Amino acid sequence: MNKPGFFRFLFCAALLFFYSCNPQNTKTTAAEKIVHKQVAPGSFNLNSGIKFDSSHIQEFLDSMPLFKQFSKEFDTFYRANNYNYAWYDKTGLIETASALTSSLDEVAQEGVTAHIPYKDTLEELLRTTNLLKPDINTELMLTGEYFYYAKKIYAGMLDGQTDSINWYLPRKKLSYAALLTNNLSSGNIGEPRGDVTGPQYNGLKKALAHYRNIESKDDEIAIPSIKKSIKQKDSSSVVGAVKKRLFQLGYINRADTLGNVYDKNLAGIVRGLKDVYGLQQDSLLSNELITELNVPAKNRIEQIMVNMERLRWIPEDSTVTKEFILVNIPEYTLVYYENAKPVWRCGVVVGTPMNKTVIFSGDMKYVVFSPYWNVPQSIINKEVRPGMARNKNYLAAHNMEWNGGHVRQKPGPRNSLGLVKFLFPNSNNIYLHDTPSKSLFNETNRAFSHGCIRVSKPRDLAIRVLRQYPEWTPEKIDAAMQAGKENWVTLKQTIPVYIGYFTAYIDGNGEVNFRRDIYKNDDRLYSMLVQH
Structure with missing residues (x-):
C-alpha cells in the first residue's frame, strides 16, 4: 500500500466530512475542490525551510485581538522555529491540522463550555485556500486556535483564579509553545496525562457522555420516597420504579426490570450502589439511596464537569x-x-x-x-x-x-x-x-x-x-x-x-x-x- 497516498486520502475525506456536516457550509464547490487536492501527511520539522516574515505575526494579532493573550507564546514558538511554517511542509498542510479541527469541534466532550473564537474564519480559510501551498493566515489561525484550546483543555478554564475558590494545591504550569511542538511532532492533539490523573480524567469524560445521553432522552424516572426501608423479599411498586431507574442509569439490563419483589440479586446491586454514592453499607433499599438515584442527569453532568476541571489543574x-x-x-x-x-x-x-x-x-x-x-x-x-x-x-x-x-x-x-x-x-x-x-x-x-x-x-x-x-x-x-x-x-x-x-x-x-x-x-x- 502506498501509505502517504492513503493518508492523504483519509485527511481529505476527514476535512470534507467536517465541512459537509457544518450547517453553515453552503460552499460545496470549495469542499469538492479540497478532495482533489493532494495533502501530504508531513512531519513537524523545526527547519522545514518554508519561512515567513515575522512581521506577519503582529499583523495577524492586530486583526484577531482575542488571540493577543498568546502574543508571548506566538513569539516563543516561532522564534524557536526560525519563523518556519509549522502546519505545512513542502507538500502542503499536514494531517495534524485535521486533528486540531476535530478537537475544536468536539470541545464539549472535554466538559467545557468554551466558545471557540474565530472558528468560522478558520473553516472559511480551510475551504477557500489552496491546501498544497502555505498560507500565512491559515498557519497563524491554526496556531492561535491551538493555544486557545490548550489553555482551556490542558490548563483549565479558571487558570489563575483557583485561589478565589479556596483551592491551594499547586497548579499545573504549562508552556503552550512546548506543547504545540510536541503535538506537531507526534501528529496528535493532546496532552499526556499522568498515571493517576489520566484514568480519572478519561473515566469522567466517558461518564459525561453517558449522562448526556440520558439527559437527551428527556424521560427520566423519579422514584417515589418510602416511609421505611425495603428489605429482601418485600414487594412494592417502588421496587419496580427503582429497577426502571437503574436500567435508565445503566446499572442493570432491561431483562432485570420486571417485577416488584426486592430479590437477592437487586439487594446485591443496591449494596454496591451504596458504595458508589458513599452511603451506609447494607442491602436495605433506603430513602438515602433513592435521593441519590433521583438526582437528574443534568446535575450529574455539572458535577462531572467541575471535577474534570479540577483534574486539569493537577x-x-x-x-x-x-x-x-x-x-x-x-x-x-x-x-x-x-x-x-x-x-x-x-x-x-x-x-x-x-x-x-x-x-x-x-x-x-x-x-x-x-x-x-x-x-x-x-x-x-x-x-x-x-x-x-x-x-x-x-x-x-x-x-x-x-x-x-x-x-x-x-x-x-x-x-x-x-x-x-x-x-x-x-x-x-x-x-x-x-x-x-x-x-x-x-x-x-x-x-x-x-x-x-x-x-x-x-x-x-x-x-x-x-x-x-x-x-x-x-x-x-x-x-x-x-x-x-x-x-x-x-x-x-x-x-x-x-x-x-x-x-x-x-x-x-x-x-x-x-x-x-x-x-x-x-x-x-x-x-x-x-x-x-
Whole structure:
C-alpha cells in the first residue's frame, strides 16, 4: 500500500466530512475542490525551510485581538522555529491540522463550555485556500486556535483564579509553545496525562457522555420516597420504579426490570450502589439511596464537569513514581500511593462546613508519638476560658496545662490528637492525627473536626510511613504510642500530602462515584465555568 497516498486520502475525506456536516457550509464547490487536492501527511520539522516574515505575526494579532493573550507564546514558538511554517511542509498542510479541527469541534466532550473564537474564519480559510501551498493566515489561525484550546483543555478554564475558590494545591504550569511542538511532532492533539490523573480524567469524560445521553432522552424516572426501608423479599411498586431507574442509569439490563419483589440479586446491586454514592453499607433499599438515584442527569453532568476541571489543574509530578498521600475531603478517605498505584486506604474525619479543611498540599516531615495538643487560641477563647469560668478545675479535668501563656493538653489516651500525629508543616496548621473519638468513623458523613484530619487507622499509617526505617518496628511504634511522653521522628525522605476536593471520581472498578458537596464548592465553580 502506498501509505502517504492513503493518508492523504483519509485527511481529505476527514476535512470534507467536517465541512459537509457544518450547517453553515453552503460552499460545496470549495469542499469538492479540497478532495482533489493532494495533502501530504508531513512531519513537524523545526527547519522545514518554508519561512515567513515575522512581521506577519503582529499583523495577524492586530486583526484577531482575542488571540493577543498568546502574543508571548506566538513569539516563543516561532522564534524557536526560525519563523518556519509549522502546519505545512513542502507538500502542503499536514494531517495534524485535521486533528486540531476535530478537537475544536468536539470541545464539549472535554466538559467545557468554551466558545471557540474565530472558528468560522478558520473553516472559511480551510475551504477557500489552496491546501498544497502555505498560507500565512491559515498557519497563524491554526496556531492561535491551538493555544486557545490548550489553555482551556490542558490548563483549565479558571487558570489563575483557583485561589478565589479556596483551592491551594499547586497548579499545573504549562508552556503552550512546548506543547504545540510536541503535538506537531507526534501528529496528535493532546496532552499526556499522568498515571493517576489520566484514568480519572478519561473515566469522567466517558461518564459525561453517558449522562448526556440520558439527559437527551428527556424521560427520566423519579422514584417515589418510602416511609421505611425495603428489605429482601418485600414487594412494592417502588421496587419496580427503582429497577426502571437503574436500567435508565445503566446499572442493570432491561431483562432485570420486571417485577416488584426486592430479590437477592437487586439487594446485591443496591449494596454496591451504596458504595458508589458513599452511603451506609447494607442491602436495605433506603430513602438515602433513592435521593441519590433521583438526582437528574443534568446535575450529574455539572458535577462531572467541575471535577474534570479540577483534574486539569493537577500538575504532572515526579512524586507519582515514589509515594504520596491523597486525602479526598468529600470522600472522607485517605489513600496511600506507591508508584502511582493506590496500595492502602483508610477513613478520615475532616473539618465541618464552618471549619473547612483547606485544599492544599505539603510534605510530611515528622511523625510525633504521644503528642501534646497545643490548643488553638480560637478554641481557648470559645471553649477553654468559658469552661474555666464555670469550673476552676477545668484544665486538670481535661488533662490540660498552661505552657508559656498558652494551653496544651498532655499526652495520653484522652489527648484530642490521640496517640500519634503526622506533620507536614504549613501555614494552615493542618495535620493528620489519631483521635480518641473512634465512634465518629462509623458515621457516613464525617465532617466533624476543627479543620485537621483525623485518621481511622493511625497505627497502620505510622507503620507504613516508617517502613523504610528498620529501627521503627511495629512493636516499637506501639510502645511509643503508649509511652505518654512526646517523641518526634524526623523523616529522612519527606512524603507529599495532597488534600483535594473531588465530588465525582473513578473507583478501582472503573465506576464513577459521586459524593455530596459538603462545602458547597461545586455550584460556585460551575457558575464560574459557564461564564468563561
